[in-house]
Amino acid sequence: MTSAATPPRPDATEGARLTVLAGPTAVGKGTVSADVRARYPEVWLSVSATTRPPRPGEVDGVHYLFVDDATFDRMVAEGEFLEWAVVHGRNRYGTPRAAVVERLRAGEPALLEIDLAGARQVRAAMPEARFVFLAPPSWDELVRRLVGRGTEDEEERERRLATARVELAAEPEFDHTIVNDDVRRATDELVTVMGLARR
Ligand SMILES: Nc1ncnc2c1ncn2[C@@H]1O[C@H](COP(=O)(O)OP(=O)(O)OP(=O)(O)O)[C@@H](O)[C@H]1O
Numbered sequence: 444m445t446s447a448a449t450p451p452r453p454d455a456t457e458g459a460r461l462t463v464l465a466g467p468t469a470v471g472k473g474t475v476s477a478d479v480r481a482r483y484p485e486v487w488l489s490v491s492a493t494t495r496p497p498r499p500g501e502v503d504g505v506h507y508l509f510v511d512d513a514t515f516d517r518m519v520a521e522g523e524f525l526e527w528a529v530v531h532g533r534n535r536y537g538t539p540r541a542a543v544v545e546r547l548r549a550g551e552p553a554l555l556e557i558d559l560a561g562a563r564q565v566r567a568a569m570p571e572a573r574f575v576f577l578a579p580p581s582w583d584e585l586v587r588r589l590v591g592r593g594t595e596d597e598e599e600r601e602r603r604l605a606t607a608r609v610e611l612a613a614e615p616e617f618d619h620t621i622v623n624d625d626v627r628r629a630t631d632e633l634v635t636v637m638g639l640a641r642r
Protein backbone atom coordinates (compact mmCIF):
# COMPACT_ATOMS: atom_id res chain seq x y z
CA MET A 444 0.00 0.00 0.00
CA THR A 445 1.22 3.53 -0.67
CA SER A 446 -0.01 6.71 0.92
CA ALA A 447 -0.92 9.97 -0.80
CA ALA A 448 2.41 11.31 0.47
CA THR A 449 4.45 8.65 -1.39
CA PRO A 450 6.83 10.54 -3.70
CA PRO A 451 6.63 9.64 -7.38
CA ARG A 452 9.08 7.10 -8.77
CA PRO A 453 12.38 8.68 -9.93
CA ASP A 454 12.79 8.87 -13.70
CA ALA A 455 15.58 6.96 -15.50
CA THR A 456 18.07 9.86 -15.38
CA GLU A 457 17.52 10.29 -11.65
CA GLY A 458 17.62 6.53 -11.04
CA ALA A 459 21.00 6.26 -12.78
CA ARG A 460 22.52 8.29 -9.93
CA LEU A 461 21.69 5.48 -7.52
CA THR A 462 24.23 2.79 -6.62
CA VAL A 463 23.34 -0.30 -4.60
CA LEU A 464 26.15 -2.00 -2.67
CA ALA A 465 25.47 -5.53 -1.46
CA GLY A 466 27.55 -8.49 -0.38
CA PRO A 467 27.87 -11.01 2.45
CA THR A 468 28.06 -10.17 6.12
CA ALA A 469 31.37 -8.68 7.30
CA VAL A 470 32.78 -8.32 3.78
CA GLY A 471 33.24 -4.63 4.60
CA LYS A 472 30.21 -2.87 3.08
CA GLY A 473 29.94 -0.50 6.03
CA THR A 474 33.68 0.12 6.09
CA VAL A 475 33.87 0.88 2.37
CA SER A 476 30.72 3.05 2.51
CA ALA A 477 32.21 5.05 5.37
CA ASP A 478 35.43 5.51 3.38
CA VAL A 479 33.40 6.72 0.38
CA ARG A 480 31.63 9.24 2.62
CA ALA A 481 34.89 10.40 4.19
CA ARG A 482 36.70 10.90 0.90
CA TYR A 483 33.73 11.80 -1.33
CA PRO A 484 31.36 13.82 0.90
CA GLU A 485 29.20 14.67 -2.10
CA VAL A 486 27.95 11.05 -2.07
CA TRP A 487 24.79 10.69 -0.01
CA LEU A 488 24.51 7.47 2.00
CA SER A 489 21.00 6.33 2.86
CA VAL A 490 20.25 5.72 6.55
CA SER A 491 18.16 2.57 6.86
CA ALA A 492 15.46 1.86 9.40
CA THR A 493 15.90 -1.34 11.38
CA THR A 494 14.25 -3.28 14.18
CA ARG A 495 17.71 -4.51 15.28
CA PRO A 496 18.83 -3.09 18.62
CA PRO A 497 21.78 -0.68 18.44
CA ARG A 498 25.31 -2.01 18.96
CA PRO A 499 27.53 -0.11 21.39
CA GLY A 500 28.55 3.13 19.71
CA GLU A 501 25.78 3.12 17.11
CA VAL A 502 23.82 6.37 17.02
CA ASP A 503 20.14 6.64 16.13
CA GLY A 504 19.71 8.65 12.94
CA VAL A 505 23.37 8.25 12.00
CA HIS A 506 24.05 4.52 11.66
CA TYR A 507 20.39 3.50 11.50
CA LEU A 508 16.94 4.73 12.42
CA PHE A 509 16.31 2.27 15.25
CA VAL A 510 12.57 1.58 15.35
CA ASP A 511 10.29 -0.87 17.13
CA ASP A 512 8.18 -3.47 15.33
CA ALA A 513 5.02 -1.35 15.45
CA THR A 514 6.80 1.60 13.83
CA PHE A 515 8.32 -0.62 11.14
CA ASP A 516 4.85 -2.13 10.48
CA ARG A 517 3.41 1.36 10.08
CA MET A 518 6.20 2.41 7.71
CA VAL A 519 5.56 -0.69 5.58
CA ALA A 520 1.79 -0.11 5.57
CA GLU A 521 2.20 3.52 4.55
CA GLY A 522 4.55 2.68 1.68
CA GLU A 523 7.48 4.53 3.22
CA PHE A 524 10.09 2.01 2.05
CA LEU A 525 11.77 1.80 -1.33
CA GLU A 526 12.60 -1.76 -0.27
CA TRP A 527 12.70 -3.74 2.95
CA ALA A 528 13.65 -7.25 4.02
CA VAL A 529 14.08 -9.61 6.94
CA VAL A 530 17.85 -10.04 7.03
CA HIS A 531 19.61 -13.10 8.49
CA GLY A 532 16.16 -14.47 9.36
CA ARG A 533 15.80 -12.16 12.30
CA ASN A 534 15.47 -8.36 12.11
CA ARG A 535 13.84 -6.13 9.51
CA TYR A 536 15.74 -3.45 7.60
CA GLY A 537 14.37 -0.95 5.09
CA THR A 538 15.37 2.01 2.95
CA PRO A 539 13.15 5.08 3.52
CA ARG A 540 11.99 6.04 0.05
CA ALA A 541 11.40 9.79 0.45
CA ALA A 542 15.02 10.67 1.30
CA VAL A 543 16.35 8.67 -1.67
CA VAL A 544 13.96 10.30 -4.12
CA GLU A 545 14.75 13.76 -2.74
CA ARG A 546 18.52 13.29 -3.15
CA LEU A 547 18.24 11.80 -6.64
CA ARG A 548 15.97 14.67 -7.70
CA ALA A 549 18.57 17.11 -6.35
CA GLY A 550 21.13 15.52 -8.67
CA GLU A 551 23.23 13.93 -5.93
CA PRO A 552 24.91 10.52 -6.27
CA ALA A 553 23.27 8.20 -3.73
CA LEU A 554 24.50 4.94 -2.21
CA LEU A 555 22.43 2.19 -0.58
CA GLU A 556 24.13 -0.50 1.49
CA ILE A 557 21.56 -3.28 1.65
CA ASP A 558 21.11 -7.05 1.50
CA LEU A 559 20.46 -9.26 -1.52
CA ALA A 560 16.66 -9.34 -1.17
CA GLY A 561 16.62 -5.55 -0.95
CA ALA A 562 18.90 -5.21 -3.98
CA ARG A 563 16.52 -7.39 -5.98
CA GLN A 564 13.59 -5.17 -5.01
CA VAL A 565 15.47 -2.02 -6.06
CA ARG A 566 16.44 -3.72 -9.35
CA ALA A 567 12.73 -4.37 -10.03
CA ALA A 568 11.73 -0.79 -9.13
CA MET A 569 14.72 1.09 -10.60
CA PRO A 570 16.56 -1.05 -13.17
CA GLU A 571 18.65 1.94 -14.27
CA ALA A 572 20.50 1.97 -10.92
CA ARG A 573 23.99 0.40 -10.63
CA PHE A 574 24.27 -2.85 -8.69
CA VAL A 575 27.64 -3.62 -7.12
CA PHE A 576 28.62 -6.80 -5.29
CA LEU A 577 31.37 -6.49 -2.70
CA ALA A 578 33.21 -9.82 -2.48
CA PRO A 579 35.71 -11.11 0.10
CA PRO A 580 39.21 -12.19 -0.95
CA SER A 581 38.32 -15.67 0.43
CA TRP A 582 35.78 -17.44 2.62
CA ASP A 583 38.34 -17.79 5.43
CA GLU A 584 39.01 -14.05 5.39
CA LEU A 585 35.26 -13.37 5.56
CA VAL A 586 34.98 -15.55 8.66
CA ARG A 587 38.05 -13.84 10.17
CA ARG A 588 36.45 -10.41 9.66
CA LEU A 589 33.14 -11.50 11.17
CA VAL A 590 34.82 -13.02 14.23
CA GLY A 591 37.30 -10.14 14.48
CA ARG A 592 34.52 -7.54 14.49
CA GLY A 593 33.30 -9.09 17.72
CA THR A 594 29.75 -7.75 17.51
CA GLU A 595 27.86 -11.05 17.20
CA ASP A 596 27.72 -14.15 19.39
CA GLU A 597 28.43 -17.60 17.96
CA GLU A 598 24.77 -18.34 17.17
CA GLU A 599 24.33 -15.06 15.26
CA ARG A 600 27.64 -15.59 13.43
CA GLU A 601 26.44 -19.01 12.25
CA ARG A 602 23.17 -17.46 11.09
CA ARG A 603 25.02 -14.73 9.19
CA LEU A 604 27.44 -17.17 7.57
CA ALA A 605 24.52 -19.31 6.35
CA THR A 606 23.09 -16.18 4.67
CA ALA A 607 26.56 -15.35 3.32
CA ARG A 608 26.69 -18.59 1.31
CA VAL A 609 23.39 -17.68 -0.38
CA GLU A 610 24.56 -14.11 -1.04
CA LEU A 611 27.89 -15.25 -2.54
CA ALA A 612 26.02 -17.53 -4.95
CA ALA A 613 24.03 -14.50 -6.21
CA GLU A 614 27.11 -12.53 -7.27
CA PRO A 615 26.47 -13.08 -11.04
CA GLU A 616 23.22 -11.08 -10.72
CA PHE A 617 25.21 -7.89 -10.13
CA ASP A 618 26.56 -5.46 -12.75
CA HIS A 619 29.97 -5.18 -11.08
CA THR A 620 32.00 -7.16 -8.55
CA ILE A 621 34.61 -5.48 -6.38
CA VAL A 622 36.93 -7.59 -4.22
CA ASN A 623 37.47 -5.89 -0.87
CA ASP A 624 41.08 -6.90 -0.29
CA ASP A 625 42.01 -3.30 0.53
CA VAL A 626 39.51 -0.66 1.65
CA ARG A 627 41.04 2.28 -0.19
CA ARG A 628 41.34 0.34 -3.44
CA ALA A 629 37.77 -1.00 -3.13
CA THR A 630 36.51 2.55 -2.55
CA ASP A 631 38.41 3.76 -5.61
CA GLU A 632 36.76 1.06 -7.72
CA LEU A 633 33.33 1.84 -6.31
CA VAL A 634 33.51 5.57 -7.01
CA THR A 635 34.71 4.79 -10.54
CA VAL A 636 31.63 2.60 -11.05
CA MET A 637 29.54 5.47 -9.65
CA GLY A 638 30.95 7.71 -12.36
CA LEU A 639 32.90 9.96 -9.99
CA ALA A 640 36.44 11.07 -10.75
CA ARG A 641 38.97 9.50 -8.37
CA ARG A 642 41.02 11.79 -6.15
N1 LIG B 1 39.67 -4.60 3.27
C1 LIG B 1 39.60 -5.00 4.55
N2 LIG B 1 40.66 -5.64 5.11
C2 LIG B 1 40.61 -6.06 6.40
N3 LIG B 1 39.55 -5.88 7.22
C3 LIG B 1 38.48 -5.26 6.71
C4 LIG B 1 38.44 -4.78 5.36
N4 LIG B 1 37.24 -4.20 5.16
C5 LIG B 1 36.55 -4.31 6.31
N5 LIG B 1 37.30 -4.93 7.26
C6 LIG B 1 36.89 -5.27 8.63
O1 LIG B 1 35.93 -6.32 8.54
C7 LIG B 1 34.95 -6.19 9.57
C8 LIG B 1 33.56 -6.18 8.95
O2 LIG B 1 33.40 -4.96 8.22
P1 LIG B 1 31.97 -4.26 8.10
O3 LIG B 1 31.33 -4.18 9.44
O4 LIG B 1 32.21 -3.00 7.35
O5 LIG B 1 31.20 -5.31 7.20
P2 LIG B 1 29.70 -5.29 6.60
O6 LIG B 1 29.78 -5.91 5.23
O7 LIG B 1 29.15 -3.92 6.70
O8 LIG B 1 28.99 -6.27 7.60
P3 LIG B 1 27.41 -6.56 7.89
O9 LIG B 1 26.76 -6.87 6.59
O10 LIG B 1 27.47 -7.74 8.80
O11 LIG B 1 26.86 -5.34 8.56
C9 LIG B 1 35.27 -4.92 10.35
O12 LIG B 1 35.98 -5.27 11.53
C10 LIG B 1 36.18 -4.14 9.38
O13 LIG B 1 37.10 -3.32 10.06
Ligand SMILES: Nc1nc2c(ncn2[C@@H]2O[C@H](COP(=O)(O)O)[C@@H](O)[C@H]2O)c(=O)[nH]1
Nearest residue numbers: 491492527528530536537538556557558561
Ligand atom coordinates in the same frame (compact mmCIF):
# COMPACT_ATOMS: atom_id res chain seq x y z
N1 LIG C 1 17.31 -4.93 2.57
C1 LIG C 1 18.00 -4.11 3.38
N2 LIG C 1 19.11 -4.56 3.98
C2 LIG C 1 19.78 -3.71 4.77
C3 LIG C 1 19.36 -2.39 4.97
N3 LIG C 1 20.24 -1.78 5.82
C4 LIG C 1 21.18 -2.70 6.12
N4 LIG C 1 20.91 -3.87 5.49
C5 LIG C 1 21.68 -5.09 5.52
O1 LIG C 1 21.49 -5.75 6.75
C6 LIG C 1 22.62 -6.56 7.00
C7 LIG C 1 22.94 -6.60 8.46
O2 LIG C 1 23.32 -5.34 8.94
P1 LIG C 1 23.90 -5.15 10.42
O3 LIG C 1 24.04 -3.67 10.58
O4 LIG C 1 22.92 -5.77 11.37
O5 LIG C 1 25.24 -5.87 10.45
C8 LIG C 1 23.76 -6.00 6.15
O6 LIG C 1 24.09 -6.98 5.18
C9 LIG C 1 23.18 -4.82 5.49
O7 LIG C 1 23.60 -4.63 4.16
C10 LIG C 1 18.19 -1.94 4.31
O8 LIG C 1 17.75 -0.79 4.42
N5 LIG C 1 17.55 -2.83 3.53
